[in-house]
Amino acid sequence: MKKGLPKGYNSLEEIVKDNCIYVDKTEHILKIVEGGKYYFLSRPRRFGKTLTIDTLKCLFDGRKELFKGLYIYNKWNWDEKHPVIRIDFSQITAPEKSRIELNLKNYLFDEEKNLGLEGCRREDVSFYFRDIIINAKKKYGRNVVVLIDEYDKPILDNIEKPSLAEEIRDFLSNFYGILKGLDGDLRFVLLTGVSKFSKVNLFSKLNNLTDLTIHPMATTLCGYTEEELDIYFSEHLKGADREKIRMWYNGYSWLGESVYNPYDVLLFIDNGFRFSPYWFETGTPTFLLKLMKERKYFVPDLERVEATDTLLGSFDVYTIEIESLLWQTGYLTIKDTVEFPDGSLSYILSYPNYEVKRSLNEYILRYFVGRSSGRIEIFKMLQNGDVDGMIGEIRSLFSSIPYTNFTRNELERYEGYYGSVLYSFLASLGVEVIAEDITNRGRIDLTVLVGDKVYIFEFKVGGSGKEALEQIKERGYFEKYSGKEVFLIGISFDKEKRNIGEYSWEKV
DSSP states (O other), X not given: OOOBOOTTOOOHHHHHHTTBOOOXXXXXXXXXXXXXXXXXXXXXXTSSHHHHHHHHHHHHTTOGGGGTTSTTTTTSXXXXXXXXXXXXXXXXXXXXXXXXXXXXXXXXXXXXXXXTOOOOOOSSHHHHHHHHHHHHHHHHSSOEEEXXXXXXHHHHTTTTSHHHHHHHHHHHHHHHHGGGGGGGGEEEEEEEESOOBOTTTTTSSOOOOEEXXXXXXXXXXXXXXXXXXXXXXXXXXXXXXXXXXXXXHOOBOSSSSOBBOHHHHHHHHHTTSOOOOTTGGGOOOHHHHHHHHHTTOOGGGGGOEEEOHHHHTOBOSSOOOHHHXXXXXXXXXXXXXXXXXXXXXXXXXXXXXXXXXXXXHHHHHHHHHSOOTTHHHHHHHHHHTOHHHHHHHHHHHHHTSOGGGGTTSOGGGOHHHHHHHHHHHHHTTTSXXXXXXXXXXXXXXXXXXXXXXXXXEEEEESSOHHHHHHHHHHHTGGGGGTTSEEEEEEXXXXXXXXEEEEEEEEEO
C-alpha cells in the first residue's frame, strides 16, 4: 500500500516523488486532448483543477517517467513534446486593475525565461502574451499549449466592487481574446475556474471554447468516484463507516456519476475518521449570504431549485443570480434532469450532501440572526418529544435577533424570513429536514425526522396556531408516516412582536 495521502498536493511530480496516492484521471485527460483543442472547465474550489492542469503540463512536457503505471502511459506519443505556457491567476490577483496587469507581465516574463525566449514586446500585456506564443512556436517548431488556472479569481476577489470587477473582466476578456487569432500556433488550450462567466462578456472574443463543465468527457474528471475510493483508499478506510462517509461527502454531480469531494476524503482519513465539514470550512460564503439576505431569499427553496442552461451559465458582474452562484461554488449540485419535447433540459438542483446542507444553513443562521446557540437543547427536545420546550427555545432564538436586523428594511414584512430562519436552524442540527409546499410564500411547511419521531410544522404569519394545525390535518401529511410517532405543530408568527405568537400541537 502507498502510505502517502496527497493532502495539499497540486503537483504530479511531488506526488510521485513522495510516493503518494495518485487517483488516475489520465483516461479522461486523453479523451479531452484527443477530442478537441479549446476548452473551459468550471469546478468548485479544492476539487483538483490545479492538479489536472499540472498533469497536462507534464504530459505535453513529455515527462514519461511520471506516468509509469497510469492509463495513458502506453497511449501517449512521448516523443512529441510541446512548449507549455502555464498561468495561475491565483498568483496574479490584486485589488486594482493596474496591479493585476503588472503582476501578469511579471508572470509572463518568468514564462518567457522558462521557455528560453527573448525579445518579446512587453508594453501591452495582451500582445506580450501573443509574442511569447508565436516565438515559442518558432523556437520549438511545435504548436504551443496554454493552460490557465483560476482564470476568474481576479474578478471574484473584487466582485463586491462591481465597477472594478467590470474593469478587470474587460481587461481579461481582451487578454484571453488574443488566443482566438492564434489557431495556427496553438496545440491545446484549457481555462479552469470556479465560475462560468457569460460568454457575451468575458468570452466574447474567445467564443470557440468547448465547455467541459457538464460535458460527458469530464463528469468525473475532478472528484473521487465510489470505485476510485475502493481502488485507491480501501486500506486507508478499513473500519470506517462507508455509508456515513457517502452521506457526508459524496453527491456532487455534473450530469454523470456522483463524486466525493477529494479534500474531504483526504482530511477525513488524516484526522482518524472524524466527520467534520473540512471542505466547507476552507471558504466563508459571505458575499453569497449577503445577497440572500438583501434579496430576501426563501431558504427552504434550496431543497429543490429548477434551473436551465441559461441560469447555470448566467454569472456576470451585474447579473448575479443566487442559484447560479450556489451551483458554481458547489453549494448546490445537479440531482435530476427533465427533458422537454424539443430536446432541451431542465435541471433539478439541491444540496450535494449532508456536509453542505448542515454547514451552509448554520452559516445562514448566524448571518441572518447573529447566533446559532440553543442547538443542543432543541436537538434533545426533538429526541424526547418535548414540543413545548422546543417552542420555548425557538421563541428565545427569535427574541435574540438584533433589532438592527429590522431597521431600515422590510424584514418584518418579509413573511419568508421567519420560515427561512427556522428552516436553517433545524437543518443546522444535523437532523433530516424536508421543506413542504416550498413555493407557497403565505405559509411554510417543514417536516423534521429524528429517529422514530416525525415533526410536521405548518407556519402562518398572522392568524392562529390552531388554524395552522387544522390545515395539517386536512391535508393528511402525516399519513405517509404511519407507524412512527408523529407530532403535528401549527405555529403563527406575530409580525409586531417579531416572534412566535400562538401555537397548537397534537400527537398522532
